[in-house]
Amino acid sequence: MSALSEALRAHGGTLAEMVVDDEPAASRDERPGPAQIAARGPRAAGSEGEYELLLEMILEGSRLHYGTPRVIRTEDRDLALLLGDQLYALGLSRLAALGDLDAVAELADVISLVAQAHAAADRELAEAVWQAGAVAIGWGTSDAHETAKRLARGEDPQARGALTAVAARHEPS
Numbered sequence: 001m002s003a004l005s006e007a008l009r010a011h012g013g014t015l016a017e018m019v020v021d022d023e024p025a026a027s028r029d030e031r032p033g034p035a036q037i038a039a040r041g042p043r044a045a046g047s048e049g050e051y052e053l054l055l056e057m058i059l060e061g062s063r064l065h066y067g068t069p070r071v072i073r074t075e076d077r078d079l080a081l082l083l084g085d086q087l088y089a090l091g092l093s094r095l096a097a098l099g100d101l102d103a104v105a106e107l108a109d110v111i112s113l114v115a116q117a118h119a120a121a122d123r124e125l126a127e128a129v130w131q132a133g134a135v136a137i138g139w140g141t142s143d144a145h146e147t148a149k150r151l152a153r154g155e156d157p158q159a160r161g162a163l164t165a166v167a168a169r170h171e172p173s
Contacts, residue, residue: 001056001070001071003049003052003053003056004053004056004057004060004071005019005021005071007053007057008057008071008072011090014079014083015072015083015086015087018072018073018074018083019071019072020071020072020073033059033134034055034059034130034131034133034134035051035052035053035055035056035059035134036052037131037134037135037138037170038051038052038055038103038133038134038135038137038138039051039052039055039138040138040170041135041137041138041139041140041170042138042139043100043102043103043137043138043139043140044137044138047098050094050098051095051098051137051138053094054090054091054092054094054095055091055134055137056091057087057088057090057091057094058087058088058091058092058107058110058111059130060072060084060087061083061084061085061086061087061088061091062084062088062111062114062130063084064080064081064083064084064087065080065081065084065115065118066114066118066126072087088111091107092104092107092108095107102140102141103137106133106136106137106141107133107137109133109149110129110130110133113126113129113133113149113152113153114126114129114130116152116153116155117129117152120155122160124160125152125159125160125163128159128160128163128164128167129152129163131163131164131167132145132148132149132163132164132166132167134167135166135167135169135170136166138170139169139170142166142169144162144165144166145163145166147162148162148163148165148166149163
């Protein structure tokens, strides 16, 4: 989280003003998250730190939209949504600058499927989308992943299990 805080402060503007360093210990998770999983994949080779940072930006954007952000704090719900959108854009532009357009497309799918899952009040599905998306970003997509995303778009009850199976391909040890 410190790299994300530093990058957002360096970016300046309202994002920089809203950075806090007091993440509650209870919210810290020592397990690798989607950003760390994707950065371990061969597609991120040579740019692991950049992949992790840009994915943390997008994850923080998602947290501003749907959950509890870890680095950015604001009580203004409208501002949180705008800052979340800005973080999506920052992360995606950094990824595009790396030339990984397949991962840009994958993240666009992740963002839309997470929004759909939250609209249906299905946090577990949203988490499965992130986990499977991290694998696709790090290692590339698969037929199973594309099928799982189609199931999620169609609100099929089997989507969560299919996405979880895709994510299990590269579970951290």
